[in-house]
Amino acid sequence: MKSDLKVSLVRYTPEPVKTVAMAAKLCYSPVGIEEISEKMSDEQAEKFVKMLMGFSHMSPLEHISFSFAIEGVSRTLTHQLVRHRLASYSQQSQRYVSETEFDFIVPPAIEKDEQALKAFNESMEMIQSSYEKIRDILTENKTKELVEKEKMEEKSARSKAVKLANEDARFVLPGACETKIITTMNARQLLHFFEERTCTRAQWEIRGLATEMLKLVKEVCPVIFDSAGPGCVRGACPEGKMSCGKAKEIKEKFLNL
Structure with a gap:
């Protein structure tokens, strides 16, 4: 948006x-x-x-x-x-705040060109999807690891896992974010x-x-x-x-x- x-x-x-x-x-x-x-x-x-x-x-x-x-x-x-x-x-922080459905800035030169704007919006949608997919995968993997290896309760493990997942998933986020x-x-x-x-x-x-x-x-x-x-x-x-x-x-x- x-x-x-x-x-x-x-x-x-x-x-x-x-x-x-x-x-x-x-x-x-x-x-x-x-x-x-x-x-x-x-x-x-x-x-x-x-x-x-x-x-x-x-x-x-x-x-x-x-x-x-x-x-x-x-x-x-x-x-x-x-x-x-x-x-x-x-x-x-993009570590502690999840960027699901992130807002973005549209450069004026892109906004006034129909083809450029279409390509730009498609890119934002693709990045959003990739971010959420990576974040979900990492969250599940880390939650499982914390429960099995560190014997953490699932709720606490998931809370910690989300922060760790954000930390790495943010690498795909754009400068427009x-x-x-x-x-x-x-x-x-x-x-x-x-x-x-x-x-x-x-x-x-x-x-x-x-x-x-x-x-x-x-x-x-x-x-x-x-x-x-x-x-x-x-x-x-x-x-x-x-x-x-x-x-x-x-x-x-x-x-x-």
Whole structure:
């Protein structure tokens, strides 16, 4: 069954702008954190952070983080997502969660072509059937082994056998298989993530996810994320000869996101 993207911002650091401002000011202040906080209004914090965003002093941004719940994405996407190593991830396990009747992601290029879509859906059905067949065979074999050799009760043996069967049966599952994941990134890493993954050269699925994530953080922390997006939003396109040639159009899109 086809699945659609769903992403929500579930947690973020309270008073993110003030937290960044305090962290940055502490580096240059002879007074303590409490005094810095007491003397700084929200307006002053916002003004200071706006100025800070124009400098290369980005480490204070690491003190605020944002957690996203992501559903309706493929394993192909999460293989790319976890390459952003300065982040935390918790993903639905294919060892402990059986993928019987799994949902899957259909690439747009396949979805709009009748012949390609037919072949794709047939492949998903075949994989589903193979997965369930392998899982059932392995479950029965392992249950029997645990009962006979380890003298386990059948109910307990089957419960353990299912997990072991999932572990091996999942090898036939496709990259299109739908998954769910929670990720937490600090603001500095998010800015880098957006620069890399909202670019037109990024793969379509993760580009869509990154854009939705950017919309969410812009709502709660515009001071830091208002000019976030691909590299061309803040200057010349960093892709050189590989540029899409639409820098002006892309910049306008993300500044008005």
